[in-house]
Amino acid sequence: MLITETKxxxxxxxxxxxxxxxxxxxxxxxxxxTSIFCIATCRARKPKLQNVEFYTTFKEALDNGYRPCKICKPTENANETPEEIETAIQLVKENPKEKITDFQLREREISPEKLRRWFKKNYGMTFQAYQRMYRINNAFIELKKGKNTTHTAFDTGYESLSGFGYTYKKLIGKSPQKSINNTIILIHRFTTPLGPMFVCATDNGICLLEFVDREMLETEFKDLQRLLKANIIIGENEHIQHVKTELTEYFEGTRTQFNIKLETPGTDFQNQVWKALQTIDYGMTTSYQNQAQKINNPKAVRAVAKANGCNRIAIIIPCHRVIGKNGNLTGYSGGIERKRWLLEHEQKHVSQL
Incomplete structure (x- = not known):
């Protein structure tokens, strides 16, 4: 929202x-x-009051034609996980079978209240719910390896089998005994130069990569769970770690192709369109019409555009490289200015190869 109140x-x-x-x-x-936008702590020379306007989100600044400042890096630093939050998350990862208490947090000078607010804002859940998901994910892995349910329950910090079974079924969808062959979808949040993103993955590969402010994201989550017959819970696996590494290299301009396993549930036509998207070279663009011709269905321009809009894996399946027939930028779920930034970023670095 553009701030208009004088005070x-x-x-x-x-x-x-x-x-x-x-x-x-x-x-x-x-x-x-300068058409640049910044955060409050930027070290750059301060502009005059009449030359600035204030927005409540960086996406609104992007949508109004402003570019991120290279000094303060607002899309990264404004959404970067605070140090004390990182410490709490690391504490959970190092102790996946224990419940981290408010007392333990305060011992490390971490405010439980601030922690709860941050998780509610950035994950839509409390820190305790985040912990439960992480512990249940750890239990799910151990059960799949053949560990006894009773031992798993008590090793994961639960004081009763019934409490463990209730929480497990609520998050995984089935009881511990019936879930060994279940699929689960892990979700992780991380920060990029264009703002924070959610990445989801199964054992088969990455199934979602979206900016956290993407419209209809909740619908995408629901569709993904329905199509894969799986629940989404907090966690990481090798695919998520891999994609974070490759995306960092992409944003640094040192990676032009991705080598990541994907899982893309959808219709045959959608998957045909998504595979065609992956053949568009880094730094290049194409039109919906050309894309329809590439899949030998030149009359399916509207259907191709719709399939592009259903793509759940941003950047890696590069729907941002598709533009209008007249050369104009067209709709992009992450916002037109993000699309412009991605294209300019690729064109800049492809010229340096």
Whole structure:
């Protein structure tokens, strides 16, 4: 939302002048004279009040034609996981069978209240729910390896089999005894230069990669669970770790192709379109019409466009490389300015190869 209230504009401008850290992520300031947007703590020379406007999200700044500042990197730093949150997450990972208490958090100078607020805002759940998902994922892995249900329950920190069984079935969808051959979808949040993304994966590969502010994301989650007959829970596997590494290299300009296993549930036609998308060379663009011709169905332009819109794996299945027949940028689930940034990023680096 564009901030229009005079008092709030004055407050935000003063925070920008004083580089107040507690305003990081609260507002994004667009500088009209440079078309750059920043966060409150940016070290760059401060613009005049009449030359700025304030937005509540970085996506709104992007959508209004502003580019991320190279000094303060607003899309990364405003959404980067705070150090104390990272410490708490690491604590869960290092102790996957234990319940981390508020007392343990305070011992490490971590505010349980701040932790709860951050998880509610960024994951839509509490820290305790995040922990439960992580512990149940760990239990699921051990059960698949043949470990006894009773031992798994008590080793995972549960005081009763009934409590373990209830939570397990609620998250996985079936009881421990009946879920050995089940599929589960793991979800992980990470930060990129264009903002935070969610990545989902099964044992077969990456099945979703989307910006967290993507429209209809909740619908995508529901569709994915229905198509794969699986529940989504917090966790990481080798595919998620792999994709984070390759995306980092992509954003650094050192990777032009991805070598990642994908799982793309959909119709035969959708998968045909998505495979055709992956043949578009890095740094190049094509039109929906050309894409329809490539799959030997030149009259299916609208159907191709619709299939592109159903793509759940951004960047790797590069629907951002498809533009209008007249050369104009067309719809993109992550926002037109993100699409522009991705194309400019690729064209810049392809010329350096």
């Amino acid at each position: 709030q504009i004055q407050e935000y401008y003063q925070a920008l002048i004083e580089r107040k850290e507690n305003f990081v992520g609260i507002f994004f300031v667009g500088v009209k004279t």
